[in-house]
Amino acid sequence: MPKMALSHFETAILFALLTSVVLGVVTKKTDRERIRYGLQTFGYFVVALFGLGWLMHFGHG
């Protein structure tokens, strides 16, 4: 099995993408709601990623 070394950002984006897909699939009742929820969840992950990234940046001074 090949070895993979991803950066923090790449790893977090991949995790967000895969998790959002499953959350979208299992959470809502219609396809339209599922797509919307999946995109929304992915958006929240990305916002949290950048938000926490900047927070840590400023936290370290």
Place this chain on the structure above:
Amino acid sequence: MAESSKTGPSGIAAVALGFLIPGGGHFLLKKNIRGVLVLVSVIVMFLIGIMMRGAFFQPQGGDLLNIIIYCGGFLAHVCSGAVYFITVALGYNQPDVAGHVHDYGSKFLVGAGLLNILAMVDAWEIATGQKD
């Protein structure tokens, strides 16, 4: 409250198949697109975890936090289904070493199992008529 209209073997079969093969419950219930999405997401997450050389958790004693982390992690791995058992059978035995790549790998391996649990619950709800 939505009442189950057809609880029975099909619900248990969907959960059992979903446990073995991620998305299998959805395939059994003819929800093929959702099944493919779950299958691809869980397998890709698991494989990325393996390629990042994440460590598998083994149940351990000790303080409460240790028990929760290690036993919970192990249960999540088991819930990844057949891919976990195949990986262990093939001899994958990555020691828990320091480094962010290994650490993320472990989280991906746990995450794959947790996503499969969500998929199994969804398959149960579909099979019992609580959801379409």
